[in-house]
Amino acid sequence: MKLFDSTLTLLEKSLDARLTRHTVLSANLANANTPGYVPKDVNFEATLNKMVSEGGSTPVATEPGHFAIDGGSTGSGHADFMSVNTRTTVSEDAGTQPSIDGNRVDADKTAVELAQNGMQYGAAAKAAGKKLAILRYVADGQ
Numbered sequence: 001m002k003l004f005d006s007t008l009t010l011l012e013k014s015l016d017a018r019l020t021r022h023t024v025l026s027a028n029l030a031n032a033n034t035p036g037y038v039p040k041d042v043n044f045e046a047t048l049n050k051m052v053s054e055g056g057s058t059p060v061a062t063e064p065g066h067f068a069i070d071g072g073s074t075g076s077g078h079a080d081f082m083s084v085n086t087r088t089t090v091s092e093d094a095g096t097q098p099s100i101d102g103n104r105v106d107a108d109k110t111a112v113e114l115a116q117n118g119m120q121y122g123a124a125a126k127a128a129g130k131k132l133a134i135l136r137y138v139a140d141g142q
Contacts, residue, residue, distance in 0.1 A: 011128040013051040017044055018121040024090060025114045028105050035101035039110065041093040 021042035028039040098104050 008128065008131050010052065011124055011131065014048060014124045015121065015128065017042070017047045017051060018117055018124060020047065021117050022114065022121065025110055025117060028093075028110050029107060029114070032103065032105040032107045032110075035103060037103045037105060039093045039105045040090050041113075042090050 021044055024040050024042050028037075028041075031037040031039075093104075
């Protein structure tokens with residue numbers, strides 16, 4: 001019997017991807033007053049699939065049609081992908097209409113995305129905690 005299955009590994013990689021996205025979104029908010037700043041975003045699905053495929057597991061799809069056959073995202077709305085490291089897919093986000101100084105950060109939209117990402121991070125952390133609690137229960141034998 002396998003003690004640590006792929007669920008815990010997937011949750012770990014999901015937490016890593018969410019943390020990376022949170023860092024990028026926070027940087028957007030921090031640069032909301034920087035002239036000419038173009039916001040960036042992390043494509044969570046592509047990043048998670050890349051992390052999973054590096055680990056030798058099968059890429060994950062939440063619903064049919066969310067991912068192309070090659071594992072890339074379909075219709076993410078982002079262009080000019082650049083790789084920050086081998087595990088993260090970051091792209092420039094079109095943002096909103098630029099302000100007079102050329103900054104495209106929409107602080108309200110970014111704050112909402114940060115809140116959503118934080119809630120999803122919390123849900124994954126809670127699921128990982130539950131999985132570890134089950135393993136702890138089995139190990140204690142009670």
